Amino acid sequence: MRIILIIVISLISFCNFASSKEKLLPNTLLEIKVIENWEPVKNFQKFKEYSKKTPMRDYYKRKDKELNCFNRIKNVDPYPKNDNSHQAWFTCQSYLHFAGINNPQIIGDILLHWASAKKDPMIVKRVSGYNVAGYDIPSTIGTFAQFYAVWHKEINYTKQERQLVDKYLVQKLFDQKFKVLNKGTRKCNIKKLKSIYSKNTGTNNCGNIRMKVAVGEIMLGFRLENQELLDKGHEDIYVVQAFINKDGININHASRGANTVNYSWEYTGYSSILAEVYKPVGYDYFEHTFPRGAKVKDYLKFNYRLLKDFKLTAEWAKRNVGSMFEPYKNISKLTQAEYLQTEYAENVYSFEYGDREFIKAHPRFTKKYMPEVYSSVSEEEIKNFYKSREGLISANKGVSSYGLYIGNN
Numbered sequence: 219m220r221i222i223l224i225i226v227i228s229l230i231s232f233c234n235f236a237s238s239k240e241k242l243l244p245n246t247l248l249e250i251k252v253i254e255n256w257e258p259v260k261n262f263q264k265f266k267e268y269s270k271k272t273p274m275r276d277y278y279k280r281k282d283k284e285l286n287c288f289n290r291i292k293n294v295d296p297y298p299k300n301d302n303s304h305q306a307w308f309t310c311q312s313y314l315h316f317a318g319i320n321n322p323q324i325i326g327d328i329l330l331h332w333a334s335a336k337k338d339p340m341i342v343k344r345v346s347g348y349n350v351a352g353y354d355i356p357s358t359i360g361t362f363a364q365f366y367a368v369w370h371k372e373i374n375y376t377k378q379e380r381q382l383v384d385k386y387l388v389q390k391l392f393d394q395k396f397k398v399l400n401k402g403t404r405k406c407n408i409k410k411l412k413s414i415y416s417k418n419t420g421t422n423n424c425g426n427i428r429m430k431v432a433v434g435e436i437m438l439g440f441r442l443e444n445q446e447l448l449d450k451g452h453e454d455i456y457v458v459q460a461f462i463n464k465d466g467i468n469i470n471h472a473s474r475g476a477n478t479v480n481y482s483w484e485y486t487g488y489s490s491i492l493a494e495v496y497k498p499v500g501y502d503y504f505e506h507t508f509p510r511g512a513k514v515k516d517y518l519k520f521n522y523r524l525l526k527d528f529k530l531t532a533e534w535a536k537r538n539v540g541s542m543f544e545p546y547k548n549i550s551k552l553t554q555a556e557y558l559q560t561e562y563a564e565n566v567y568s569f570e571y572g573d574r575e576f577i578k579a580h581p582r583f584t585k586k587y588m589p590e591v592y593s594s595v596s597e598e599e600i601k602n603f604y605k606s607r608e609g610l611i612s613a614n615k616g617v618s619s620y621g622l623y624i625g626n627n
Contacts, residue, residue, distance in 0.1 A: 242509040247452035256440040259625025268624045269319040278313040292328045294339035298354040312613040326373030333386035352399045361616035363434030367441040408460035460509045466516035472534035475541025476548040480566045490580045494622035
């Protein structure tokens with residue numbers, strides 16, 4: 219009888235422990251409040267001077283001539299509805315982020331056109347099959363909001379135009395509810411990590427679209443001193459971060475088959491962007507704790523190790539979430555050296571330049587938490603290193619983490 223009682227008590231204790239593992243920590247970001255006259259950097263002139271030196275790849279210049287990017291995005295024509303139009307939209311989004319740092323008015327004119335239109339062109343239409351616009355349109359609203367929040371004073375509007383654009387962007391961000399796209403039939407369940415593996419789960423509901431919009435909401439919330447918008451950004455980003463496990467591994471990204479490193483690395487950039495964004499309010503984002511207990515610094519340390527050993531995410535990558543055409547088996551039997559010769563590595567990170575890209579993407583982090591890595595390359599070399607996408611900008615990020623760091627350093 220005593221043995222049975224011990225077993226029962228043990229089972230109850232185990233169940234309670236298992237259940238406690240699913241319990242999420244409170245969203246402490248909601249404690250952050252807007253401040254008067256928030257600026258993204260202390261020295262905007264330094265930020266501006268560095269940004270304008272950022273070279274644009276010839277590829278984007280060629281594609282702009284072919285795709286007429288300004289008019290394509292301004293008029294949302296052609297409407298993104300298939301893989302070809304998605305790639306064109308995605309490329310143009312990158313081009314405009316780069317073009318905008320030399321002339322912020324380019325983005326400003328697009329925003330004013332959207333805000334002034336009798337019929338809002340940035341509406342996701344109902345379609346059968348793959349909903350490309352459901353990804354592209356909210357993502358662009360998010361990254362353009364990030365850009366606008368930083369370059370706000372460099373865009374020339376009349377008082378009425380400014381009010382119109384501010385009102386439009388705020389409303390568009392509030393309108394983003396992250397409906398389940400494509401073949402998914404249910405939203406992500408933030409209380410269950412494994413829910414991400416279900417074919418019925420629409421992973422964009424808790425993934426990259428929401429991340430881009432959330433950062434736009436946070437930055438514009440600070441810029442416009444709009445506490446409600448800032449809170450929405452912190453609520454949205456909490457959903458994304460709920461899928462980072464206790465070891466600092468983003469399960470949503472790690473489970474992406476052969477693109478496991480691609481997804482994981484690309485979105486680390488937001489950690490250092492947010493670290494600079496929160497500096498004016500005195501919040502050390504690298505010490506922030508995610509819903510499942512890992513800190514931002516743990517997340518970045520893991521992703522540094524992942525660049526050195528792509529198999530660290532094998533446990534999740536083999537799930538092939540959203541990667542039917544790029545399954546993990548394509549790389550699972552490769553060595554690290556062999557992996558680096560594949561397109562999966564070539565299009566992800568500048569491996570041939572060692573740690574330069576990591577440092578450029580995360581200068582403040584490496585300087586504080588990985589000083590041996592930071593000191594391995596001179597600051598001047600990092601400043602002039604332009605081989606990377608990270609630390610600069612891309613279609614997925616409207617601002618540069620390194621540019622913000624320069625303006626704050």
